[in-house]
Amino acid sequence: MEILLQQIINGLVLGSMYALIALGYTMVYGIINLINFAHGEVLMVGALTSWTIIGLMQESMPGTPGWLVLIIALIIACIVAATLNFVIEKVAYRPLRNSPKLAPLITAIGMSILLQTLAMIIWKPTNKAYPNLLSTTPIEVAGAVISPTQVMILSVTAFSLVVLMWLVNYTKLGRAMRATAENPRVAALMGIRPDMVISATFIIGAVLAAIAGVMYASNYGIAQHAMGFLPGLKAFTAAVFGGIGNLAGAVVGGILLGLIEAIGSGYIGSITGGVLGSNYSDIFAFIVLIVMLTLRPSGLLGERVADRA
Numbered sequence: 001m002e003i004l005l006q007q008i009i010n011g012l013v014l015g016s017m018y019a020l021i022a023l024g025y026t027m028v029y030g031i032i033n034l035i036n037f038a039h040g041e042v043l044m045v046g047a048l049t050s051w052t053i054i055g056l057m058q059e060s061m062p063g064t065p066g067w068l069v070l071i072i073a074l075i076i077a078c079i080v081a082a083t084l085n086f087v088i089e090k091v092a093y094r095p096l097r098n099s100p101k102l103a104p105l106i107t108a109i110g111m112s113i114l115l116q117t118l119a120m121i122i123w124k125p126t127n128k129a130y131p132n133l134l135s136t137t138p139i140e141v142a143g144a145v146i147s148p149t150q151v152m153i154l155s156v157t158a159f160s161l162v163v164l165m166w167l168v169n170y171t172k173l174g175r176a177m178r179a180t181a182e183n184p185r186v187a188a189l190m191g192i193r194p195d196m197v198i199s200a201t202f203i204i205g206a207v208l209a210a211i212a213g214v215m216y217a218s219n220y221g222i223a224q225h226a227m228g229f230l231p232g233l234k235a236f237t238a239a240v241f242g243g244i245g246n247l248a249g250a251v252v253g254g255i256l257l258g259l260i261e262a263i264g265s266g267y268i269g270s271i272t273g274g275v276l277g278s279n280y281s282d283i284f285a286f287i288v289l290i291v292m293l294t295l296r297p298s299g300l301l302g303e304r305v306a307d308r309a
Helices: 002-032 039-060 066-096 102-123 148-170 172-182 184-189 194-220 229-242 247-271 278-295
Strands: 139-141 144-146
Touching: 002 039, 002 144, 002 148, 002 172, 002 194, 002 229, 002 247, 039 066, 039 102, 039 194, 039 229, 066 102, 066 194, 148 172, 148 194, 148 247, 172 184, 172 194, 184 194, 229 247, 229 278, 247 278
Parallel strands: none
Antiparallel strands: 139 144
16 A cells, blocks of 8 residues: 555656646637647756756855755746747747648657757766755655655646646636637637737747746756656657647646556566566556547547537
């Protein structure tokens, strides 16, 4: 039971990060029906930017509290990621908005490779040790252990999700996003600027990805140029699992996928003597995707389908 409880905690932490990344996928898809496969690389840029800022602050301002350094690095990482995603949308995706669906998809894959290559040039193709800026004293919960970093991850994720749901459901921008998702032409006739709404959606998704990137690097203590590929792919799996285009589905899919992966790699791995342990944790995520696409292609909560006027 201790192993199971520990893996549930680990799964909630992992799933919360997947949920944040999946929200970026599902928001963009819900508005312009595009899968932004460069989204994982935005996460990577956010993590490496924060690593750079942390290093600079530790050198120039020694003695600064770790939590303050982390907050400043997170804010700057969000700004850099948002600017990057805004440029990507304007330069790479907007000219292809009315093109056949295959053209933006290939462009997104090419942008992903380009960002990885640029990151490799800027930050060098080596693993960077990401410093732990919070307390290292673990917290025991019924025999299981949770670190202050994991508590921070769960708290920041919950806060981010609440802010996003409020933004989408109760603000003028949120109403414009929902109107644009239903029918951009009619929304434009009602005074909404679809280009501005789409850019705002990319910016919001980038901020969520940057937050997830900083938390991912903090949790695993490492950052490097290829770190965004696998989390991005799994977050896309989570978005499909919950129902692509459905915000609640992205959250549910991310949390469930994290739980399935953690329990599969830890609890089941311990039963099989490590044969299905952490080295094979990735297979659980993609087995779930295959089963879900076979039994329920629209996802757990269903794909959000707008009523086009």
